[in-house]
Amino acid sequence: MNNFNHYYDSETTRQVISVIVINEHNVLSRIVGLFSARGYNIDSLTVAPMSGTEYSRMTIVTTGDKRVIDQIVKQLNKLIPVLRVNEHKNVIEKETVLIKIPIEQPLSDIEVIARAYNGHIQNVTEDAIVISATDEPHRIANFTNIMNKFKPLEVVRSGVVAMER
Amino acid sequence: MRITGAKMVTESLKEEGVEVVFGYPGGAIMNVYDEIYKQSFFQHILTRHEQAAIHAAEGYAKSTGEVGVAIVTSGPGFTNAVTGLADAYMDSIPLVVISGQVPTTIIGTDGFQEIDAVGISRPCTKHNYLVNKIEDLPRIIKEAFHIAATGRPGPVHVDIPKDITAELANFEYPKEVNIPTYKPTVKYNKRQLKKAMDAISKAKKPLLYVGGGAILANCAYEIRELAEKLNIPVVETLMARGVMGHDHELLMGMLGMHGEFAANMAAHDTDLLISLGARFDDRVTGRLDEFAKKAKVIHVDIDPASISKLVDTNFPIVGDLKVTVQGMIDSASEMEFNDYSNWVSLLRDYREKEPLRYNDSDSVIKPQWPIERVGQLLGENAIISTDVGQHQMWTAQFYPFSYPRQWNTSGGLGTMGFGLPGAMGVARGNKDKVSINFTGDGSILMNIQELMTCVEYNLPVINIILNNNYLGMVRQWQTLFYENRISETDLSVQPDFKMLVESFGGIGYRVTTKEEFDTALNDAVEKKKPAMIEVIVARDEIVLPMVPNGHALNEMTLLGDSNE
Ligand SMILES: Cc1ncc(C[n+]2csc(CCOP(=O)(O)OP(=O)(O)O)c2C)c(N)n1
Numbered sequence: 047m048n049n050f051n052h053y054y055d056s057e058t059t060r061q062v063i064s065v066i067v068i069n070e071h072n073v074l075s076r077i078v079g080l081f082s083a084r085g086y087n088i089d090s091l092t093v094a095p096m097s098g099t100e101y102s103r104m105t106i107v108t109t110g111d112k113r114v115i116d117q118i119v120k121q122l123n124k125l126i127p128v129l130r131v132n133e134h135k136n137v138i139e140k141e142t143v144l145i146k147i148p149i150e151q152p153l154s155d156i157e158v159i160a161r162a163y164n165g166h167i168q169n170v171t172e173d174a175i176v177i178s179a180t181d182e183p184h185r186i187a188n189f190t191n192i193m194n195k196f197k198p199l200e201v202v203r204s205g206v207v208a209m210e211r
Numbered sequence: 212m213r214i215t216g217a218k219m220v221t222e223s224l225k226e227e228g229v230e231v232v233f234g235y236p237g238g239a240i241m242n243v244y245d246e247i248y249k250q251s252f253f254q255h256i257l258t259r260h261e262q263a264a265i266h267a268a269e270g271y272a273k274s275t276g277e278v279g280v281a282i283v284t285s286g287p288g289f290t291n292a293v294t295g296l297a298d299a300y301m302d303s304i305p306l307v308v309i310s311g312q313v314p315t316t317i318i319g320t321d322g323f324q325e326i327d328a329v330g331i332s333r334p335c336t337k338h339n340y341l342v343n344k345i346e347d348l349p350r351i352i353k354e355a356f357h358i359a360a361t362g363r364p365g366p367v368h369v370d371i372p373k374d375i376t377a378e379l380a381n382f383e384y385p386k387e388v389n390i391p392t393y394k395p396t397v398k399y400n401k402r403q404l405k406k407a408m409d410a411i412s413k414a415k416k417p418l419l420y421v422g423g424g425a426i427l428a429n430c431a432y433e434i435r436e437l438a439e440k441l442n443i444p445v446v447e448t449l450m451a452r453g454v455m456g457h458d459h460e461l462l463m464g465m466l467g468m469h470g471e472f473a474a475n476m477a478a479h480d481t482d483l484l485i486s487l488g489a490r491f492d493d494r495v496t497g498r499l500d501e502f503a504k505k506a507k508v509i510h511v512d513i514d515p516a517s518i519s520k521l522v523d524t525n526f527p528i529v530g531d532l533k534v535t536v537q538g539m540i541d542s543a544s545e546m547e548f549n550d551y552s553n554w555v556s557l558l559r560d561y562r563e564k565e566p567l568r569y570n571d572s573d574s575v576i577k578p579q580w581p582i583e584r585v586g587q588l589l590g591e592n593a594i595i596s597t598d599v600g601q602h603q604m605w606t607a608q609f610y611p612f613s614y615p616r617q618w619n620t621s622g623g624l625g626t627m628g629f630g631l632p633g634a635m636g637v638a639r640g641n642k643d644k645v646s647i648n649f650t651g652d653g654s655i656l657m658n659i660q661e662l663m664t665c666v667e668y669n670l671p672v673i674n675i676i677l678n679n680n681y682l683g684m685v686r687q688w689q690t691l692f693y694e695n696r697i698s699e700t701d702l703s704v705q706p707d708f709k710m711l712v713e714s715f716g717g718i719g720y721r722v723t724t725k726e727e728f729d730t731a732l733n734d735a736v737e738k739k740k741p742a743m744i745e746v747i748v749a750r751d752e753i754v755l756p757m758v759p760n761g762h763a764l765n766e767m768t769l770l771g772d773s774n775e
Contacts (some may be wrong), residue, residue, distance in 0.1 A: 068392055071341060072329060083334050113519070120516035126338040126358060129392040 059087070062117045062134040062208045067097060068127040074127055075102050077104060086110060086118050088142075090183075091204040101129060107183075131202040136211050142180045142204040143190055149174055152194040163189040174199060212223060213532040216345045217242035217376040218383050223352040224758035226384040229280050230269065231639055232256070233264040237284025239322060240311030240375035247282075256639065256668055259660035261288050263632035265295020265366075266658070270636025272618050274594055276429065278305045278359050279636065282586025289370075290331065296366050297335035300716060302430065302450065303366035303427055303625025307355045308332075314343070314374040321448060328370045332524030337365030342372065345380040357388040361396030363514040365428055370371040384398045395513060399530030399538055406718045407509045407526040407536075409487075414483035414507075417443050417556045420466070423622065424488020424512065430533035431615040434487060435459065437540050442551050444558050444732060446474040448489050453612035463558050464567070467495040469604045470514050471563035473558050473674075475764040478503050484526045485509045488532045491521040492623070501763030511535050567608050569752070577607050578677045578748040581728055583612045585647060585675070586611040593645040594619065598654030601683040603752045608647045628657030631674060634660055638670040645736055648674045652702050656764035662715040673735045674743040679750050687753045692760075708745040717741035 066148055067073045074093060081088050089107040096103050108118060115133070122131045143165075147156060149172065156177060160166055163186070165179025178190050183206050214222070220243050224232065236244040247255050258264040261283045267398030270281030279299075279359040283292045289310045299306050312318065313325040329341045338358050340351045348371070350620045355367040368474055377484050411417050425434055438445050438461045445455050455462040457459040466478050478484065486507040487493070496502040499521060499602045509526040510518045518672075528535055537682050569579045582605055585593065595610055595621040597603040603620055621629040634648035655676055665672050682700040689697055709719030720731035728746060735742035756767045 071343065072333075072339075075330070076333060079333050117478075117516065117520055120520075124514070124516050126390065126393050 054206060057128070058111055059115065060108050060109050061123070062137055062139060062206065063106045063108060064132045064134065064186055065106060065122055066096070066101050066102060066129040066131075068129065069100055070127055073102075073127045073173070075128065077106075077122070078116065080121055080125065081108075081118075084117070086120065092205040093111065094184050099203070105205070105207050123156060132210070134208055134210060136209055137208040139183055139206050139208045140180055141183045141185050141206050142169075142178060142188045144176055144178050144202045145193050145198050146174045146176050146200040146202075148198045156163050156193075156196060159192060170190070212380045212382065213379040215246070215376060216342075216348055216371065216380070217244065217246045217379050219345070219348045219380075219382050220371070220376070221246040221252070221380060222280055223349055224280065225385055225503065226655050226686040227278070227352075227356050227668045229253050229278075232280045232282055233258055233267040233271075233556075233636070234282035234286065235261050235264055235288060237288045237311065238290070238424045239285035239313055239373045240376075241372065243282065243309070243371075249361075249389070251506075256633065258505045258664050259611070259634075260658060261442055262295050262628065263635070263658050263661045263664070265299065265306070265308060266377035266626075266629050267636035268308075269295065269299050269302075269638070270596060270619050270628075270633035272304050272306060272636070274616050274637045275640040276616065277445045277640070278307055279308050280309075281313070282309045282596065284324070285313055285328065286326050289326060289328045293331060293335065296332055296368065298621050298624045298626045298629060299366040300335045300337065302423065302621065303364050304366065305359040306366040307352070307359050308366055310370050312370045312372040312713070315343070315372045316374065316637065318372065321575065322451060322705050330369065331630060335366075336368045337363075338521060339368040339370070341370045345375050345378045348375065349382060349384050353383070353385045354388055354390060355390055358390075358393065358759070362393075363424075363517075371432065377386050378581065382698050396515070396529045397531045397534055398410060398529050399535045401512075401527050403526065404535065404538050404542060407528060408546060410483055410526055411443075411485065411550045412546050415440075415549060416481045416485040417485060417551065418477050418506075419443050419445040420448075420478065420484050420486045420489050421445055421451045422487065422489025423763070424490075424532055425451050425454045426615045428488060428532035429534050429615070430719055433533055433536040435538065437543070439545055440540060441548050442555060443485070444477055444555050446470075446477055446553075448492070448495050448605050449620070451489070451616045452607055453530035453616040454614045457611040458613075460559075461555065466496065466764065467492075467606055467756050469608065469756065470764075470768060471562070471567055471608075472756060472769060476561050477558050477759065477766055479763070481502070481506045483507050483509065483635035485511075487511050487536065488513075490517045495766045496521070497762055497766075498525055498757045520532040544600040562663040565769060567660065570770075572749065575749045576725060576728065576746055576751050578602060578679065579609050581675060581677065581746050581748075582606050582609045582649060585732065585748060589645055589647070589736070591617070594641055594645045596620065596630050596634035596637055596646070596647070596648045598657075599625045599627045599684075600651045601679070601687060601752070601754050602649050602651045602677045603632075604684075605677075618676070624746035627654040630654060631658050631661045631665075631672065632676070634672040635665055636670050638666070640663070644674045646670070648672055650676050651683060652676055652678045652680060655708075655737060656706075659711070660745070662717055662741060666716040668742060672741055673732070676743065676745045677748050678705075678708070678745050679748050679752070681750065684754070690753065708743055712741070712743040715741075717743060720744045721747070723747045
């Protein structure tokens with residue numbers, strides 16, 4: 047009758063969650079602490095103040111089975127400084143990457159590839175160039191993979207921001 | 212008028228109507244203690260350990276329904292308090308715990324007695340605050356009391372740096388709380404309640420599964436009314452003892468690992484499990500995929516996160532339990548229900564055929580006996596606390612609890628050392644009742660120093676040690692599951708408990724016969740002084756029934772199965 051057996055279901059899905067929190071002391075560690083104490087995953091986390099309010103928005107990408115995602119949302123909602131939690135269903139996701147490549151690599155190849163990923167050269171010095179790209183997270187992952195063959199000195203990914211369509 | 216932060220603390224406690232505070236001073240909190248000295252609104256009880264201050268506040272809160280308050284200093288004072296905070300958090304006990312912190316100028320420098328208190332308390336409090344500005348102090352204390360007592364209750368920690376308690380500012384205690392992000396749902400959703408009621412009306416074997424939330428929400432009497440109105444049997448969790456009253460016809464007993472046969476069979480056979488303020492703890496459910504396997508589930512809870520955390524719920528209802536159960540009673544008046552009397556009598560049969568029992572003996576006191584005996588002699592006149600172990604389970608099984616808040620135990624965390632300080636808080640809050648603490652020879656030594664507090668403040672706690680010379684509960688598992696390898700649970704080397712309590716200025720008794728026990732108990736009750744009755748009990752008794760870890764509730768070991 048009851049379907050408690052679902053407890054053992056373990057099909058993992060990826061979920062983008064945004065959390066609106068009051069800007070106050072400790073709130074980031076509260077959120078992160080909740081994930082670590084309960085053994086939930088954080089794949090990516092971005093935070094920024096929401097302009098004109100006393101709130102910040104956190105965008106968290108996490109993975110887990112249905113029950114885990116459900117608990118994450120409920121447990122987040124339970125935290126006192128949390129105003130709202132959105133489990134995004136239909137979102138535009140964007141991520142930015144900055145990649146520094148030694149100047150001796152073939153610049154024109156790099157430029158062409160970057161443009162294919164909505165990217166371009168940001169800065170050039172005597173030793174290195176920095177390119178950036180902003181795109182969907184899986185495309186950013188591809189882009190970074192490809193760039194690996196140009197022996198990057200440094201790669202910085204921003205984490206995901208998301209907005210409901 | 213401009214006053215210091217320290218005075219703001221005492222003024223705020225006064226505004227909250229606090230009548231007693233448990234605590235322990237130290238450098239970082241001294242400004243507050245100076246104000247405590249000057250005021251006369253509340254009593255301060257000096258415990259002898261910070262852990263005990265929190266447990267005492269818990270015992271006070273649990274037995275009176277008020278918010279318990281404790282004050283400790285920074286660093287080691289605070290870290291000592293952490294076990295208490297965790298205990299209160301697990302059992303959803305409303306507390307406000309104030310700690311001193313090193314001055315703001317020193318925070319972050321590894322100063323003397325500095326510790327990241329809010330970092331440590333975060334996972335074991337409902338909420339916590341580090342006060343950064345004196346102007347925030349009154350609001351924070353107001354919020355702390357509000358958060359502790361509303362929604363799913365719990366401990367709230369306020370950490371105040373020393374310079375802030377010395378600073379001056381205008382004081383105005385807020386009349387209202389406004390936290391835009393904190394609005395617990397009180398009123399249930401009507402449509403969900405209707406669906407749940409329809410399910411009850413169609414069920415054949417509905418069962419009320421009642422947890423500690425019923426006590427916290429003060430709705431024991433509504434639950435009795437609902438059960439009686441629909442003629443539905445009830446099982447209680449450990450934390451819900453006292454909700455139905457021990458002699459209620461519809462009560463099928465406590466369920467879970469050491470629950471009664473009838474209660475566990477009821478959960479196994481029910482076709483509609485109606486969970487009221489319970490949270491499907493693993494000590495209750497046994498093997499989860501076998502728990503209430505034939506049932507649909509109605510789950511009422513104030514905490515949305517409790518719903519569907521462990522089991523899928525067919526009918527979730529988020530709301531205050533008292534309001535919701537009242538709503539269920541009201542809506543039941545306009546409905547027709549199946550007749551559940553066959554189901555009730557089946558369970559009553561189980562209860563008669565397989566009651567809770569033990570093999571009593573005349574040559575040695577069985578540990579269950581003093582518990583039953585106190586029940587016969589004091590019954591409703593005692594509020595019962597326990598420590599953790601076999602004696603705790605036997606007390607839950609054999610004491611005749613008749614009303615909510617008569618039972619004070621550490622359920623969620625299972626903290627040895629809870630009993631004596633917990634019972635101390637009970638004694639302070641309930642002067643018309645006898646405060647009994649059933650404890651073990653292991654547990655009592657974990658906060659024994661509190662005998663001093665009991666003596667100083669004349670808190671007449673009667674500690675009854677069921678002395679089996681073992682860490683009994685662990686020994687039981689070693690016997691059953693580790694081929695009797697008694698690793699580090701033999702407590703043959705012991706203090707002279709009678710002398711020990713007497714050296715603190717209390718009364719001590721050591722009893723080996725039933726007659727001696729009666730005499731000692733009567734004497735202790737009459738003298739109204741802190742006391743300790745050491746009862747030498749059968750060494751090898753085990754707690755039965757028992758559902759072995761990882762088994763289903765219907766796979767119980769009963770008394771008849773054991774070869775004792
Ligand atoms: C602080 C703490 N440490 C360890 C335990 C593990 N534990 C649970 S029951 C128990 C034995 C308790 O012995 P005693 O107080 O003598 O009671 P009995 O079981 O003999 O009745 C222990 C060690 C615990 N619950 N709490």
